[in-house]
Amino acid sequence: MPSLLLRVRTTMSLRAHRRSLDLLEGGYASIHHGRSHDFDDLRAYVAGDDVKDIDWKATARHGEPLVKRYIASRRQHLVLVVDTGRNMAATAAGGETKRDIAVMAAGALGYIAASHGDTVSLVAGDESGTRAFPSGGTEAHLEMLLRQIDRRVSLDSARSDLVGVLDWVARGIRRRSMLLIVTDDVPLDDRLSRLLRRLRAQHEIVWLTVGDADLMTRGGRASEVFDVHEMAGLPAYLRENRELRVEFDRADETLHDETERGLRALGISSERVGSRAEVVAALFTLIEKHRRARR
Incomplete structure (x- = not known):
């Protein structure tokens, strides 16, 4: 078989447009409540990010919104x-x-x-x-x-x-x-x-x-x-x-x-x-x- x-x-x-598949794969991680507290790095803010993840000090230094990324712990x-x-x-x-x-x-x-x-x-x-x-x-x-x-x-x-x-x-x-x-x-x-x-x-x-x-x-x-x-x-x-x-x-x-x-x-x-x-x-x-x- x-x-x-x-x-x-x-x-x-x-069947999937590449962009849709990318969004589906990228959006999967946010389907669950909770996250690890193990900090990984920073990246540019994109629409839909949780404002609680914005690193305000880094944002002030860089001149544009930056959000923290975390390593999954479980x-x-x-x-x-x-x-x-x-x-x-x-x-x-x-x-x-x-x-x-x-x-x-x-x-x-x-x-x-x-x-x-x-x-x-x-x-x-x-x-x-x-x-x-x-x-x-x-x-x-x-x-x-x-x-x-x-x-x-x-x-x-x-x-x-x-x-x-x-x-x-x-x-x-x-x-x-x-x-x-x-x-x-x-x-x-x-x-x-x-x-x-x-x-x-x-x-x-x-x-x-x-x-x-x-x-x-x-x-x-x-x-x-x-x-x-x-x-x-x-x-x-x-x-x-x-x-x-x-x-x-x-x-x-x-x-x-x-x-x-x-x-x-x-x-x-x-x-x-x-x-x-x-x-x-x-x-x-x-x-x-x-x-x-x-x-």
């Missing part, structure tokens, strides 16, 4: 929290499987984290249970985690159970970490909100939704489509109905808006993607949102 990590790295190179920990239930075997908005997009997202941020010397672990699960995979910082370890995501998601998997997976994280991960939650389109009900509020007190969280495919036919005749949640076909006459299409679009937009507002109210930055080509840009936006929200 070809390397999943190699595919991720190739896609990152092909590794950070990234936990990839991935819904690996049957829902993630469905087709995404861009026509790819949600599983492939989840692998791309987990691989991209995991690779950046490992490149910065941080450790990466995986928590994955569905209705049949949740499993945690240990942390590591090598490319071989990250490849193993990506293969676990790829292997666990199929039409034969149990149904998705994001609440069960997150409950396991809340009970099982004590060390303060950065959580990347990768999941299907889900409603943010009271139970999930309470659980996320608890997790938010323990960890830093960013959220990536893999968007559903458009189930309604916009032109021509409907092709055969199956609901992976119920494992039943969706009749063509329903998917071609104009009135139902309007209702579908309204309900879809409402779900997205309510989920985004609910996550924002909880202090969780979120993005939604529909294809692997969108992942790197979405991760950059997600990191930037998270960084700015903490200020």
Whole structure:
């Protein structure tokens, strides 16, 4: 089987503008709270730097703002929290499987984290249970985690159970970490909100939704489509109905808006993607949102 990590790295190179990738890599370090007190050197101030890092004496001598840089004194920990239930075997908005997009997202941020010397672990699960995979910082370890995501998601998997997976994280991960939650389109009900509020007190969280495919036919005749949640076909006459299409679009937009507002109210930055080509840009936006929200 070809390397999943190699595919991720190739896609990152092909899809990302160099400037965006530089910003994503440079911005990653600021995604965590706290920093080392080991001074390294000075550099010119750039927009977005914390004003608390400005060395005012050096600034006065040099005539332009200078900020202090620090040497990282400890590794950070990234936990990839991935819904690996049957829902993630469905087709995404861009026509790819949600599983492939989840692998791309987990691989991209995991690779950046490992490149910065941080450790990466995986928590994955569905209705049949949740499993945690240990942390590591090598490319071989990250490849193993990506293969676990790829292997666990199929039409034969149990149904998705994001609440069960997150409950396991809340009970099982004590060390303060950065959580990347990768999941299907889900409603943010009271139970999930309470659980996320608890997790938010323990960890830093960013959220990536893999968007559903458009189930309604916009032109021509409907092709055969199956609901992976119920494992039943969706009749063509329903998917071609104009009135139902309007209702579908309204309900879809409402779900997205309510989920985004609910996550924002909880202090969780979120993005939604529909294809692997969108992942790197979405991760950059997600990191930037998270960084700015903490200020």
